[in-house]
Amino acid sequence: xxxxxxxxxxxxxxxxxxxxxxERMLASGDAFVDVDDSSSEEVIASVRSxxxxxxxxxxxxxRRAQSPWAAVNVEERIRIVREATRILEASAAxxxxxxxxxxxxxxASVDKVQVGFGLTAISVTADNALHAFETQQLSNSVVxxxxxxxxxxxxxxxYPIFQVALKLAxxxxxxxxxxxxxxxxxxxxxxxxxxxxxxxxxxxxxxxIVCGAGAEIGNYLAGxxxxxxxxxxxxxxxxxxxxxxxxGQGTRNAMELGGKSAAIVWDDHLLxxxxxxxxxxxxxxxxxxxxxxxxxxxxxxxxxxxxxxxxELLATQVVGDPRAATSTIGPMSNRGQRDTVDAYLxxxxxxxxxxxxxxxxxxxxxxxxxxxxxxxxxxxxxAPIVQEEIFGPVLTVQPYSTHDEAIFLANxxxxxxxxxxxxxxxxxxxxxxxxMQVGGVIQSGRPTATEAPFGGVKDSGYGRERGLYGLExxxxxxxxxAF
Numbered sequence: 193x194x195x196x197x198x199x200x201x202x203x204x205x206x207x208x209x210x211x212x213x214x215e216r217m218l219a220s221g222d223a224f225v226d227v228d229d230s231s232s233e234e235v236i237a238s239v240r241s242x243x244x245x246x247x248x249x250x251x252x253x254x255r256r257a258q259s260p261w262a263a264v265n266v267e268e269r270i271r272i273v274r275e276a277t278r279i280l281e282a283s284a285a286x287x288x289x290x291x292x293x294x295x296x297x298x299x300a301s302v303d304k305v306q307v308g309f310g311l312t313a314i315s316v317t318a319d320n321a322l323h324a325f326e327t328q329q330l331s332n333s334v335v336x337x338x339x340x341x342x343x344x345x346x347x348x349x350x351y352p353i354f355q356v357a358l359k360l361a362x363x364x365x366x367x368x369x370x371x372x373x374x375x376x377x378x379x380x381x382x383x384x385x386x387x388x389x390x391x392x393x394x395x396x397x398x399x400x401i402v403c404g405a406g407a408e409i410g411n412y413l414a415g416x417x418x419x420x421x422x423x424x425x426x427x428x429x430x431x432x433x434x435x436x437x438x439x440g441q442g443t444r445n446a447m448e449l450g451g452k453s454a455a456i457v458w459d460d461h462l463l464x465x466x467x468x469x470x471x472x473x474x475x476x477x478x479x480x481x482x483x484x485x486x487x488x489x490x491x492x493x494x495x496x497x498x499x500x501x502x503x504e505l506l507a508t509q510v511v512g513d514p515r516a517a518t519s520t521i522g523p524m525s526n527r528g529q530r531d532t533v534d535a536y537l538x539x540x541x542x543x544x545x546x547x548x549x550x551x552x553x554x555x556x557x558x559x560x561x562x563x564x565x566x567x568x569x570x571x572x573x574x575a576p577i578v579q580e581e582i583f584g585p586v587l588t589v590q591p592y593s594t595h596d597e598a599i600f601l602a603n604x605x606x607x608x609x610x611x612x613x614x615x616x617x618x619x620x621x622x623x624x625x626x627x628m629q630v631g632g633v634i635q636s637g638r639p640t641a642t643e644a645p646f647g648g649v650k651d652s653g654y655g656r657e658r659g660l661y662g663l664e665x666x667x668x669x670x671x672x673x674a675f
Contacts, residue, residue: 199279199280199387199391201287201290201380201383202237205224205237206240207219209239209241209401210249210250210400210402211382211386211399211400212249212250212400213253213396214395214396216383218240219240219241219242219243219246219402219403220242221241221246221404222241223240225379226238226377227379229293230294230295230296230523230524231512231513233561236290237380241376241404241405242402244412248416251416251419253397254370254371254418255342257396258369258398261367262338262339264395266321269364269367270318272393273314273364273392274318275391275393276314276388276389276392276394277314277315277318279391279392280384280388281311283384283388284303284307286384287307288302288307290381291381292514292515292522294349294378294380295350295351295477295480296478296522296523297477297478298519298522302514305351305477306352306353306477310355310357311357312642313354313361313658314360314361316643317662319643320659320660323660324660324667325667333671333673333674334671334672334674335669336669336672337664337667337668338367338668339666339668340421340667340668341368341369341421342370342371342419342420342421343359343363343368343369343371343421343422343423343666344371344413344414344416344443345363345370345371345373346372346373346414346425347373347374348427349525349526350482351477351481352374352378352379352381353381355425356382358425358658359423359425360389360399362657362666363423364389366663366666368666370399370400371401371416371419372399372400373404373409373410374401377528378525378526386401407430410430411433411437414435414437414445415438417441419441421443421444421665421666422434422438422443423445423446423665424447425482428581428651434447446654446655448646448652448653448655449482449651450607450609451609452580452607453483453485453486453487453612453630454590454601454612455485455487455488455613456611457490457491457494457498457614458613458614458615459614462615462636463498463501466488466490467488467501467502467505468501468505470488470612471505471567471587473485474486474586474587475565475585478524478525478584478585479533479582479584480524480525482609482652483609483646485610486581486588487578487590488589489590489591489592489601490589492592492593495591499550499567502549502550502567502589503549503567506566507550508520511554511562511564511565513560521585522562523560524562524584530561530562530563532582533563533583534563536586537563537566540568540576540577543576545570545572545574545575546568546569546575546588547569547570549567549569549589551566551567552565563585565585565587566585567586568586568589569591570589573604603627606650607648607650607652608629608648608651609630609631609652610630611628613625615636629649631645631648631649632645642658642659643659643660644658644661645657645659645661
C-alpha cells in the first residue's frame with residue numbers, strides 16, 4: 193500500500209472488486225454492475241459482482257481479524273480512525289468529483305452534503321467514543337462493554353460516504369471487524385475509504401468489501417453464520433428481507449429504513465420561514481434523503497399563501513447538469529429511482545384527492561435521470577403521495593383545521609423518523625414533540641445536533657446511529673459479578 197495521503201477512486205472495468213486483507217482482489221462472479229453518470233447516462237465504471245464464495249472469503253478474513261483487533265486498546269483504535277479521516281480530507285476533491293457523477297449531487301454542495309457530512313460523522317463518533325467504554329458498578333457487579341463481533345453492514349446509494357461512515361466508524365472503534373456491501377450502483381468511494389483506513393494503519397482483515405447488485409448477496413451477507421451483528425440502511429422492503437435473513441441465524445440487527453417526515457407550521461408568522469426551509473430540505477440531494485421533510489402541514493387559512501410561496505420557489509429552480517453553476521437541482525442517482533419517482537407523479541396527477549400546485553421547468557433537459565421538483569396539496573391523508581416514501585424532490589402540503597388534527601396528520605403514516613415543529617414557544621414545542629411518533633423532533637429552524645441519536649420507530653426501523661448512541665449499537669454489555 194502506498195504511503196500517499198491521497199486515495200484512488202477507481203473507474204473503468206473493475207475486476208478487483210473485493211477488498212479483503214487490505215488489498216483489492218478479483219471477484220469470482222461473471223456479472224458486472226454498471227455505474228452510470230447520473231446526468232449524461234454514460235457508464236463510468238463496471239464492477240464485477242461478488243459470489244457467495246467471495247462473501248465467505250471476506251467473513252473468514254473478518255473472523256480471523258476480529259479478536260486481535262478487539263485486543264487493541266480503544267485509544268489506538270480511535271487514533272487510526274482519526275488518521276483515516278485526515279487522509280480522506282486530503283482526497284476530498286477526488287471523492288467529491290466521483291460523487292457528482294455517481295449520485296448526481298450538485299457540485300456546488302457536494303463537498304458539504306456528501307464528503308463533509310461523512311467525515312463529520314466519523315469525527316463525531318471518535319469525539320464521543322470513550323464515554324461508551326466507561327464501566328458501571330451495580331451492587332456486586334461491574335458492567336463492562338465488549339465488541340459485538342463481526343459486523344455485516346449494508347448501505348444505500350444516496351450518501352455513499354456518509355452512510356458507511358455511520359457504520360464503519362463506530363464498528364471499528366468498538367473493536368469489531370466489518371464485512372461491507374456498498375450499493376451496487378454507487379460503490380466507487382467505498383474503495384477509497386478502504387485505502388484510507390489501510391494507510392492509517394488498520395490491520396488486515398478488519399475492513400472488507402464485497403460488491404454486487406440485488407438482494408442475493410445482501411441477504412446472504414445478513415444471514416451469514418459468521419455475522420454477529422447486522423446493520424442495514426435502505427428501503428422498508430429490503431430491510432425486512434435483511435432482518436429475516438439475520439433472524440434465521442438469531443443475529444442481532446439494526447435497521448434504519450424509510451421516512452415520510454412532516455414539518456408542522458404551528459405559529460402563523462413562521463409560515464414563510466417554514467415553507468422556504470422545508471422546500472430547500474426536500475430538494476437537497478434531489479430529495480434522496482430518508483429524513484427529508486416531504487410533508488408540510490399548515491393551517492387551512494394559510495394554504496393559499498403556502499402554495500403561492502412554493503410556486504414562487506419552484507419558478508426559480510433550474511434543473512440541469514450538477515456541474516453547472518446555474519443548476520439548483522441535479523438528477524436522480526439512477527434510472528430505476530427516476531422511473532419510480534415518475535410513476536408516483538403520474539399516479540398523483542390522476543388522484544382526485546391530490547391537486548398539483550406547481551412543478552419546475554425541465555426545459556433544456558434531454559438526457560439524464562432527471563425529474564421536476566413538484567409540489568402537491570392533498571386533501572386526504574390516505575393518498576399514496578402522502579403515505580409512500582417517494583425519495584425524490586416532491587413536497588406534499590396538508591392543511592389542518594385544529595392543532596389536534598395537525599398532530600394526527602403528522603403521525604398518520606406508517607413511518608416515524610423525524611419531525612419539525614415551527615413554533616417560538618418552548619412549552620408548546622415540548623408538548624407537541626411528546627406527541628410525535630418519531631425518533632427525533634426539531635424546533636423551527638434550529639440545526640440538528642450531529643452527535644444526537646438518529647433513527648426511527650414504526651416502519652422507519654429500530655436501532656440508532658451517530659455519536660455515542662450509534663457506537664453503543666456495536667457494543668454488548670457484560671456483567672461481571674464478584675462475591
